[in-house]
Amino acid sequence: MKKILSFLAAGALALGLIGCSGDLHDDEFNPIDTSKFETFELCGAMTDWKNDAGTNLKFTPTENAYEYSVTFTAKDAEQGFCFITKTGLWDDYQIGGESMKAGTLPEGISFSSKAGEGKHEDAIFSGLTKDAAYKMTVETSSGVYVVSLASTEAPVAPAAPVPYVLSGLFIKGAMNGWKDGLKNALMTFTTSMNGEVEYQYDFVGAGGDMGFKVASTNYNDGYSGAEIIVNADYVPFTQMRVGGKVTDLEGNPIPDPGKPGENLGDTGNSTIKATKAGANYRMYIKTNPDKEVFVKVEQIAAVKYKFKVINLGNNAQAWINGSFWGAWELGWPIASWNKAVKDGYAPVAVVDGVAEFPAVFDVDAVAKVGETKSFNFKAIACANDAWGQADWDSGDLACEIEITGDKTFVIVVDAETKEVSIE
Structure with a gap:
């Protein structure tokens, strides 16, 4: 009877998969290239969940494409873990058990996952031998993290590569x-x-x-x-x-x-x-x-970004902030937002409905010719000098700028339409 039920379940599953969208299958089989991460490390019970450079265990590529390995010593029979892509940070830089599946495991060892303390599940190996050494291998060619485990006689951590620094040149x-x-x-x-x-x-x-x-x-x-x-x-x-x-x-x-x-x-x-x-x-x-020492040269562009808001009507002063200045570092002049304006950056007077931001707001930068730069920003204005609230607010704005060579770009915001244009 169990075999019959299993057969029917398998058939239903097969029919369900036939009805799945092609996009799901495409995503599943899109290989994951971990070289694009800032780092690729193992963090978990075997490292006391410290998530720092001194305890995280770095994966190293094997001779096979999209395959990485690391060794660890089990501190108990059950060891929870995750992967870290930026040392010291969780959540957005954490790969949890929901993104993994079991590969080849030694007899008596199982893989599972359960809800963790953050956004992601903890992956778990159960049935380990305390104080025994294991080699974990992660394979990513199928678009998921396939985790395999093998016992090893001794915990042999791969030797960290020694950077070759050019000193005094x-x-x-x-x-x-x-x-x-x-x-x-x-x-x-x-x-x-x-x-x-x-x-x-x-x-x-x-x-x-x-x-x-x-x-x-x-x-x-x-x-x-x-x-x-x-x-x-x-x-x-x-x-x-x-x-x-x-x-x-x-x-x-x-x-x-x-x-x-x-x-x-x-x-x-x-x-x-x-x-x-x-x-x-x-x-x-x-x-x-x-x-070995290598060299290449690329042409880059010296660019300048300037800013202007038009059609502001009766507003007297305006302000702008965004990723052009790094981490939105200019602050805001609205008292109720409790953020101080960066020294030297005063609100800009509106003349005939136009706020032209002076040179102190200009951003000088370099970029590769041919690349497209993306920015997020916001502009506000008020009808008096109190800045207790914004009488006009652009909302969240964004723009993309294609770098064609050395050039000054003027980012223009239309206060009536809240549209952005580049001059």
Whole structure:
């Protein structure tokens, strides 16, 4: 009888799946690329649920695509856990049990989930052996987190990659008169979860090919030998100079073709091909734990955002705030909102129904040519100087701006229609 009921249930399930929308199936089988996360870590009872850099266990990619693993020691027979995509934060940066399903598990161990303290469920392994070590493998090619578990003889944490930091080096070349100094020094910009370090350096094109070196003050150390095409992918430096000696990246001396028996005395320059005079560029230099060093150059734009509100009628003063200024940092001048206005930013007078915000409100920025920037903001106005309440409120506004090159964009809000236009 149970077999008959199971057969009928399976048939009903199959018919139900046939009736499901195609979108659901598309979502289910869309692979999840965890490299887009700031981090991908295990947090749970095995780490005392601390969610900090010292206790979270980082997943490392395996040799298989969309597969990651980590080892942990069970502190009890039942261990709740979740995945973290930004260390120290929960909810929006947390992947709970509702997004997981069981893969291959050792005999006697089960997987389940239950409501947690926040927005997400806690995933749970039951039947573990206290103080035993396990290897957790997560596979994401199907659009869900398939969690498998295997026993291991000892808790072997994967060795964290050691970032390769370029210390005491400068960008010296045609873009800065071959000078070092703090503004031309390589400063760490980001370090990724796989140990890559990226540096950025902005400069103005001189026109034509531009030579440069990544070098120490006395040129005794550094990298060279790269030929770079603007907006192309990373290319490697092929030579390095250590203690005044020129070698390839494996440390092998490079012979001087003009002086038999002697080593090359100078690496020459790296070259950025076909720059445009006066155009803005950003150089990216990236290292990995294998001590390989790469470089690329992209054209960027120097942009300015200015602001104006029109058709304000009899209102006397206006104000604006939003993501143009970071985390809405200008504040609000409405007393009942209890937020102070940032020093130096006074409400703007309305003249003939128009509020033109002065230069102090201008936003200078750089952006990649061809990208689209999105912003959220809000404008308000009042008919007197009291600012006890807003007599006109734009509500939440948004705009998208396509970056085509160096340009000043004027963001115009029509108070009557609450529409946004870009001049």
